[in-house]
Amino acid sequence: MAGKAMTKSALVGAIAEKTGVRKAVANGFIETLCAVAVAETKKNGQFVIPGMGKMLKSHRKARMGRNPQTGAAIKIPAKTVVKFRVAKAFRDAVVPPKK
Template identity: 55%
Template structure:
């Protein structure tokens, strides 16, 4: 589903205009980015958690030559789905 389709669907289901919904969505994404940078995580209850994590340096392999490569440590961004959303999408086990 594209951003335009999402905005149209939400506008149809609520009393807000597409422009208002776009403003809310854009501000939510900006807030998620700011909070993740500042505190290392952003939680949207019922949806999931955006988390910054440090990945350790490790040894990898060049797939063509098989030569070992040193992969440096880096900071990565991960998203973890809320359990309730995961169960709703995948079905309970």
């Protein structure tokens, strides 16, 4: 990794600077985007951020696993998880495809 990850306050500052709005407005935008993403993913099982990617609610089946300390077989219960699939255009912009 090249450096530290951008913090929420740094993201708010960058959005406010690039769009010319106050930081409070930019913060409200981020809070609203997150709230809508959670609500839509819960309700419909997916939420698309155009040009960036898609949040998906996915169900994992129960499976057998191993306790790494003892080697004993254990049952890992089924659960619902959230995945994020990066859009191809976004991925190609960050990591250019090999030729």
